Amino acid sequence: MKNNKSKISLGFTDQTFEQGVHICQIYNSEEDRQDILFDFLVTGLENGENVTCFSENETEISLSDFLKEKGISYQQAKSSDILSLYKTGDIYFVDGKFDPDKMLKLLQDFYEESLRKNRKGARVLGEMTPKIDHIPGGSRLLEYESKVSLLLRKFPVTTVCQYDSRQFDGATIMDILKVHPYMIVRGAVVQNPFFIQPEVYLSQQNNHF
Template sequence: MHIKTSDQEKLKLGLGNYTCNWGVHICGLYETEKERDEIIIGFLSQGVHDKDIQIYCPVEQSPETFKEKFQNANPECNCGADGCEDFHILSAKEMYYPDGHFSPKAMDKYLNDFFIESQKNGKRNVRATAEMVWALDAIPGVEDLMVYESRLNYFIPGKPWISICLYNVNKFSGSTIMNVLKTHPYTISGGVITQNPFFVHPDKWLAENAPEYLY
């Protein structure tokens, strides 16, 4: 089933028979480890098959646990091993708050620098996914997480990039999940991918919630 998410090229999500288009920001909502892993393993396994550049930030499981699961699902693949240049497994600290402080503007620069580097030898598709439970810790600046999520809707469109932000609905409050829905144009829930009717364009969301972060 194809979900038209942009005017860019089509890709296989690796989830059921779903396809969509590059340049999209999706939230993955899950309740169980099995649901979470089905999204992660399916999404990244398809990326290996398609030779995409991949970013994954594990939090609820260790990198070693993930690598074992991924290797079992992809026995022919050495991706996720040390030295694999196209498969980046990053800790939450490495990715989101390397200096101990979370900043949407710093994230803008980090992702833009990563994208520029990824394209230096020609066009490459990028798949990114992260378990967002790191944001439940008392990290300075984490109150701006939804600002970052909203601003991703400026960064991702038009690029050969797809991000799936993974939220455990058993750990986040209902109000936080509502804001997650307001900042992601598409959702995965129960294995079903849909356009999100609660999504608010970043121009409007930021104007109402964080006008200092409007472009």
């Protein structure tokens, strides 16, 4: 399979990264959430990438308004199937449960679809909701995030995962950081000192259970 890990812009920072980077944003305001989301998605479109967003809070109206300011038609991008927006629950909680294997397959399919369309890459922004604590399979969230890091080595979807620090407790936030190699700090992307390589993390979890 062709696997072109070219350096790309993320939109919200002057830094460039190889495609397939797995980034965590812990935000505490709607402004922080939207700033990253909008810049990340718009830059993907400008780069010629396939772009999708799973968001609990974003709407087609707000995204359309922002894209219009950048000279991009939301409806045209949507109808051309190069941009899609879904509610978090419609993607992560199909049939009322969380299935990491199905989510990983979805990411792989999204990347392969971008190749078939001759797009220059693929990027996903996924916003998690605290509802996952009450969803069957929700206890596998950290397993899923760790396996995403493994998947992206072969299928380099550029990925930002958003978590609201006001809705997740401190212990959960620390666990989330363990499964993301990069994090956003004051608008910059930094290597996450809390990150545990997926092979090690998943082995630890298997031994624990």
